[in-house]
Amino acid sequence: MIKFFIFFVLVVFDLLSKKIVFDSIDLHTFISLTFFLDLTHIHNFGVSFGLFSGLISPRLLIILGLLVVGFIFYLMKSASDTFEEWSLLIIISGALSNIIDRIFNGYVIDFIYFHYKDFFWPTFNFADIYITIGIIMIVINILRKIINSIS
Numbered sequence: 001m002i003k004f005f006i007f008f009v010l011v012v013f014d015l016l017s018k019k020i021v022f023d024s025i026d027l028h029t030f031i032s033l034t035f036f037l038d039l040t041h042i043h044n045f046g047v048s049f050g051l052f053s054g055l056i057s058p059r060l061l062i063i064l065g066l067l068v069v070g071f072i073f074y075l076m077k078s079a080s081d082t083f084e085e086w087s088l089l090i091i092i093s094g095a096l097s098n099i100i101d102r103i104f105n106g107y108v109i110d111f112i113y114f115h116y117k118d119f120f121w122p123t124f125n126f127a128d129i130y131i132t133i134g135i136i137m138i139v140i141n142i143l144r145k146i147i148n149s150i151s
Contacts, residue, residue, distance in 0.1 A: 003089055010093035011100070014126040018101055018109040025111070036116045042123045043107040050122065058106045065099040087137030094130030101127075 025031060025041040032038050046053030047061065069092055076088035101108045110123040 003085075007089060007093050010090070010126075010130055011097045014094070014097040014130070015100060017126055018111070021111040022109055030113065036114060038113040038115070040111055040113045040123055042110040042113075043105070044110045044123075045107045048122075048128070058102055062099055062102055065095060065102070069095050069099070081141070083137065083141050087134045087141065089134075090130050090137065091134030094127035094134065097127040097130070098125075 021039070021041050025039060027041050027043065030038045030040045044050050044053070045058070046056070072088055072092050072095070076085055076092065079085040079088060098108045108125065108127075110125050110128075112125060112129075113123045114121040
């Protein structure tokens with residue numbers, strides 16, 4: 001039950017943040033928060049970082065996303081430990097939130113923009129952060145298992 005609650009909170013938080021950005025910031029407008037962080041309003045018609053934007057239809061991206069989420073859910077149900085289950089649940093939360101956004105808008109709203117001098121990181125959202133954290137957790141879990149098997 002706690003996993004469902006966390007899943008729900010993560011998805012709602014991401015979708016709510018996107019709604020606030022959509023309602024509050026004009027498209028392609030940048031609001032400087034610090035010398036390295038801006039809030040903006042970008043429509044991502046592609047996958048991560050806008051890859052394949054305009055090359056793949058939103059409907060196909062939704063179908064592919066749902067297939068990937070289904071596979072990750074299968075992995076979560078057959079996970080070898082609780083840490084792995086949580087990491088996969090966090091990934092699913094981010095992926096489904098972006099899929100929901102794409103279903104309703106035809107694109108994903110991105111709004112967090114890091115930059116420093118000549119370095120510019122592609123704009124992203126909280127769902128992308130969830131996916132990244134989940135992947136980092138999986139890598140940590142794999143490394144932990146490797147280290148434990150060696151010692």
